[in-house]
Amino acid sequence: MSSARELMASAGVVPKKSKGQNFLIDDRVADRIVGYGGITSEDRLLEVGPGFGILTERLVNMGDSLTCIELDVKLAEHIRSTYGDRLTLLEGDAVKVPFPEFDVFVSNLPYSVSTPIIFKLLENEFRTAVVMVQKEFADRMIADVGSPDYSRLTVNLFYHADCEIMEPVPASRFDPRPKVDSAVVKITPRPAPFDVLDERTFFKVTEACFNHRRKKIGTSLRNTGLVDSAEDIPYKDDRIESLRPAEIGEIADAVFSLNKG
Incomplete structure (x- = not known):
């Protein structure tokens, strides 16, 4: 594969900070990222933001089908001209594209x-x-209760899946070089480790309380209209950053029962 600089020049791509366009240039890291997926030939693969295809060129030869979603028009054209009908290319914002x-x-x-x-x-x-994200974001993904990194993201991930940092990736492995290091994270879905009466309420309570993480639970719930009174809500005088996901589940169950009643 040509160097990132050569590909940028040939494709007429000027990396944009607003799009977070920092392209991985280390083939060994790319090999390991794909390897963490445990991919079989029958797997349906999805890649978001293929860029110049350092992961794509590996994925296209591994699974039974590969779909890539790319927002940048010039990068999408590069992927299309390089791989043709060997993959399905969806052009658009991956946040919005189904x-x-x-x-x-x-x-x-x-x-x-x-x-x-x-x-x-x-x-x-x-x-x-298997995702590569900025190191600080990876820390938020796996943070423990009480940590400054403990967040809504942490709780949602814990509810849905096991999450593990597989390896750090220095900024020097990208072009253009970002200001911070990255990390490869593996997410493996599993059943929730605790039950809640209503998942929608659980996620609403989690969001509301982390949006007001410096306030007491009762105050956060009242201010966001989830309850009129927090009198019967457990942990109402605690702050969300001190509560484990299962305890947040107890709060959500109380909120759900209160509103249902």
């Missing part, structure tokens, strides 16, 4: 869309996802 059915998800995610893409990913059924 995902096809897939078994394995692979992506070097731009930081600007990491959160919405991860939340969208969790709405789908799949076996494995």
Whole structure:
């Protein structure tokens, strides 16, 4: 594969910070990213943001079908001219483009869309996802309760899947070189480790409380209109950053029961 600089020049691509266009240039890292997916020939593969195709050239030879979603018109044309009908190319914003059915998800995610893409990913059924994200984002994905990195993202991921940082990736492995390091994260869906009465309420409570993480639980729930009174809500005087996901589930069950009654 030609160097990233050569490909940029030939495709007429000027990397945009607003799109988070930092292209992976290390073939060994690319090999490992794809390897973490445990891909079989029958798998349906989905790649978001193929860029110049350092992962695509590996994926296209591995699974039974590969779909790529690319927003940049010039990069989409590069993928189309390089791979033709060996893959399905969807042009558009992956946050908005409906995902096809897939078994394995692979992506070097731009930081600007990491959160919405991860939340969208969790709405789908799949076996494995391997994503490269900024290191600080990866830390949020696996943070423990009480950590400054503990967030709505952490809780949602914990509810849906096991999440593991597979390896750090230095900024020097990209062109243009970003200001921060990255990390490869593997997401493996599993049944929720605790039950809730209503998942929608659980996610609403999680979002409301983390949006007001410095306030007490009762205050956050009242301010967002989820309850009129927090009198019967457990942990109402605690703050969300001190509560484990299962305890947030208890709050959500109380909110659901209160509103249902």
